[in-house]
Amino acid sequence: MKPAPEPAPEQVAEQVAEELAELVEELERPAPVVEGGPAGQVAEYRAGRGRRRATALLGTVSRRLGSGGKAAAKGAAYGSRALADQLMHAAPRIPVRDLATLRAQHPGAADAERLADLLVTGASRASGALGAGVGAAAMLPVPPAMAVEIAAETLAVAAVEIKLIAELHEVYGLAAQGTATQRASAYVAAWANRRGIDATLLVKPAGFAAMALGAEVRQQVRKRLTRSTLRRLPSLIPLLVGAGIGATVNRRDTRKLAREVREDLRRRSAADGGYWGAAAPVLRGETGP
Numbered sequence: 001m002k003p004a005p006e007p008a009p010e011q012v013a014e015q016v017a018e019e020l021a022e023l024v025e026e027l028e029r030p031a032p033v034v035e036g037g038p039a040g041q042v043a044e045y046r047a048g049r050g051r052r053r054a055t056a057l058l059g060t061v062s063r064r065l066g067s068g069g070k071a072a073a074k075g076a077a078y079g080s081r082a083l084a085d086q087l088m089h090a091a092p093r094i095p096v097r098d099l100a101t102l103r104a105q106h107p108g109a110a111d112a113e114r115l116a117d118l119l120v121t122g123a124s125r126a127s128g129a130l131g132a133g134v135g136a137a138a139m140l141p142v143p144p145a146m147a148v149e150i151a152a153e154t155l156a157v158a159a160v161e162i163k164l165i166a167e168l169h170e171v172y173g174l175a176a177q178g179t180a181t182q183r184a185s186a187y188v189a190a191w192a193n194r195r196g197i198d199a200t201l202l203v204k205p206a207g208f209a210a211m212a213l214g215a216e217v218r219q220q221v222r223k224r225l226t227r228s229t230l231r232r233l234p235s236l237i238p239l240l241v242g243a244g245i246g247a248t249v250n251r252r253d254t255r256k257l258a259r260e261v262r263e264d265l266r267r268r269s270a271a272d273g274g275y276w277g278a279a280a281p282v283l284r285g286e287t288g289p
Contacts, residue, residue: 016064017090020159023061025095027126027160062152080222080229083151087158087221091184094159096166098175099279107281112171119171120258123164124251127157131250154228161254162191165261169197172262173270185217192220194257196264228253 097105102115109115130153166187169175176183176197186197272278 012064013086013089016061016086016155017093019061019064020090020155021093021095023156024126024159024163027129028122028163061156062149065151066148080226083155083225083229084218084221087155087225088185088188088218090155090159091162091188092180094163094166094184096163096183096187097170099170099173099275100281102167102170103279104281112173112276116168116171116258116262119164119167120255120262123160123258124254126160127250127254128247130156130160132247150229154225157250157254158191158225158228161257162187164254164258165190168258168261168265172265172268173272173275174265174268175271188221189217190261191257192217192224194260196261196268 102119103109106115106118109118162184166176166183169187169190174196176186178186190197270276
């Protein structure tokens with residue numbers, strides 16, 4: 001039987017972008033609470049469900065990458081340039097919540113710092129679940145195409161962290177302007193540089209258009225992805241590292257990134273001093289003017 005033709009690179013890029021967007025959105029959904037169960041059991045159930053969901057979705061991204069041609073199937077040959085192109089392609093699809101949505105979903109957050117804390121906790125748990133999934137795969141007697149698995153995890157964690165950075169900008173009143181592609185490019189650059197978006201672009205939004213296609217941004221992203229991939233290589237050592245350490249490394253790195261970005265954003269002034277109050281959730285029964 002004649003083998004099925006490999007999908008075109010453009011088709012694979014579209015499929016991976018869709019899978020990454022779905023993965024990031026799924027990871028932010030809370031698992032249902034087990035009624036009547038002790039708090040410890042509820043926490044364990046939530047963590048276990050998150051790991052299973054991440055592992056399943058990460059597997060689909062891995063298969064997409066592995067089916068994207070001979071270079072991708074070789075794993076290691078699917079290098080930083082291809083990963084950077086894929087991340088830039090997927091970035092505009094990463095779901096980012098605006099401040100009004102974030103405040104409505106976290107009504108107990110009284111100020112920006114508390115809301116930012118909650119977002120960082122959620123993102124670090126998500127990246128930890130992704131690390132646990134690949135770490136568990138490394139424990140198997142015959143691991144899968146692990147280089148492709150690592151590439152998929154690197155992309156997925158990058159997507160989680162880019163979403164976090166975008167939402168932190170919302171929380172601190174410094175959201176990017178422009179089209180979806182321009183905003184996504186600004187947040188990808190912020191992720192690569194481990195800081196807030198270039199402050200000059202907040203007053204000159206036209207600069208986002210140049211950034212979206214800039215070779216400098218792509219070079220920064222490639223370097224960051226290379227470093228991220230190298231940090232995940234210990235997950236390939238079965239029985240020594242495994243899922244626990246893979247999750248720990250990812251959580252720690254995401255928290256460190258968030259700390260650096262938040263420190264940068266705190267030094268700036270919000271574009272609109274009344275942004276926080278303007279995004280306050282509407283209380284049930286409250287009527288408009």
